[in-house]
Amino acid sequence: MDWNKALELAYIAPNADCHLIVVGECKDGQPFCYEDNFSIDKIGEDSFTVSLEVSGLFPFDKLEHVSFIEFSFKARGILYYTYVEFLQLELKKTICYLTLSIPEDLQQHQNRQHNRAKLSLRTPITLQIVGIRGLSSRKGVAFTGQLLDISAGGLSFVTTNRLFYPLFLEFSFILSGFPGPITAYGEIIRVTNFSNDSYRVAAKFRHMPESILQEIDKYCTLQ
Numbered sequence: 372m373d374w375n376k377a378l379e380l381a382y383i384a385p386n387a388d389c390h391l392i393v394v395g396e397c398k399d400g401q402p403f404c405y406e407d408n409f410s411i412d413k414i415g416e417d418s419f420t421v422s423l424e425v426s427g428l429f430p431f432d433k434l435e436h437v438s439f440i441e442f443s444f445k446a447r448g449i450l451y452y453t454y455v456e457f458l459q460l461e462l463k464k465t466i467c468y469l470t471l472s473i474p475e476d477l478q479q480h481q482n483r484q485h486n487r488a489k490l491s492l493r494t495p496i497t498l499q500i501v502g503i504r505g506l507s508s509r510k511g512v513a514f515t516g517q518l519l520d521i522s523a524g525g526l527s528f529v530t531t532n533r534l535f536y537p538l539f540l541e542f543s544f545i546l547s548g549f550p551g552p553i554t555a556y557g558e559i560i561r562v563t564n565f566s567n568d569s570y571r572v573a574a575k576f577r578h579m580p581e582s583i584l585q586e587i588d589k590y591c592t593l594q
Contacts, residue, residue, distance in 0.1 A: 372451065372477045378414070382446040387411045389421060389444040391469070393457075395437040403434050406563050412468060418458055423467045428567070431460060431467065442471065451477040485522035488594040494518040494544060496528050502539035505558055505577045510541070516572075518544055523588035525557055525575040529565050534572050536560060542574075549590055555579060 377383045389411055395403040407430070409421035421442075423430075443452035456472035496518040500511035516530035526542065534540075542555045557574035565571040576584065 372479060373475060374473055374477065377446075377451065377477055380446075382444065382451065383411065383414065383419075385411055385413055387444065389442060391421065392441040392443075393431075393434075393437060394439050396435045397433040398435045399433070404563050405430055405434075406561075409469070415473075417473055418470050419473060420468055420470045423469075425462070425465050425467050429462060429467070434460075440469075440471065442474070449479050451479050453477045485524040485588060486591040486594075487520055487522040488591040489520045490518055490546075494546065496542055496544040498528075498530070498543075499541045500534075500538055501541045501556070504537045505539055507539065519571070521546070521587060522591055523576075523584045525560070525573065526555075527571060527573040529569050529571055531569045533570060534559055534562055536562065539577070540574060546590060550586065553583065553587075555583070 374383070383389075387410070389409050390406065391409050392406045393403070397403045407423060409423045412420040412422045414420075437457040440455050440457055441452055442455045443450060445451070453474040453476065455474050457469070458472060459468075459470035461468045461470075494517065496516050497513055498516055499513050502508040514530065514532050516528040516532075519527045519529060521527075528542075536559045538559045540557055540559065542557065543552065545552050555576060556578050557576045559572055560575050561573040563571050
């Protein structure tokens with residue numbers, strides 16, 4: 372789909388939600404990786420601006436330069452995505468504005484949509500590195516994190532331990548109201564900074580019994 376068609380269908384419009392993944396380099400030479408949901412602010416002929424309300428630390432304080440940005444949004448259950456060029460960054464009071472180039476084409480990806488449950492209460496999760504790329508090896512030292520959300524497709528959690536794609540993990544946790552403890556396995560698909568000393572990690576379930584996935588999907592549907 373091209374950009375003008377998305378505008379015509381009102382898939383892209385002021386105040387609509389979108390998602391950005393920003394990859395670049397920090398001022399100290401370390402990799403910079405950030406993702407969040409933004410709101411489309413205004414759309415011009417050659418550029419468009421998205422905004423994010425910032426509470427606490429400004430997420431781009433450490434950013435030295437941008438390598439690439441992925442812009443994406445969902446419409447009618449389909450994910451549309453494309454690379455855009457970074458043009459300008461501006462902070463007004465507590466609102467961060469990013470001006471981006473207009474892309475020509477939007478790629479689309481349609482996948483099974485799982486119900487996702489966000490966990491408002493603190494839900495501890497115990498983790499162990501058990502291999503890489505879905506292949507098991509020896510179990511590593513157990514460490515802990517906080518489960519953020521879950522679906523039949525995977526989960527995300529926060530930890531102070533630096534992890535990276537494509538480590539293969541074992542997860543152990545208990546969901547409030549779930550029939551019993553869960554032991555699951557999954558491969559890391561994304562790691563982003565959560566705070567100064569912690570990371571948000573997203574993982575996709577691998578080698579999971581269908582019966583457990585169905586129970587997780589049922590749990591998420593009822594939340």
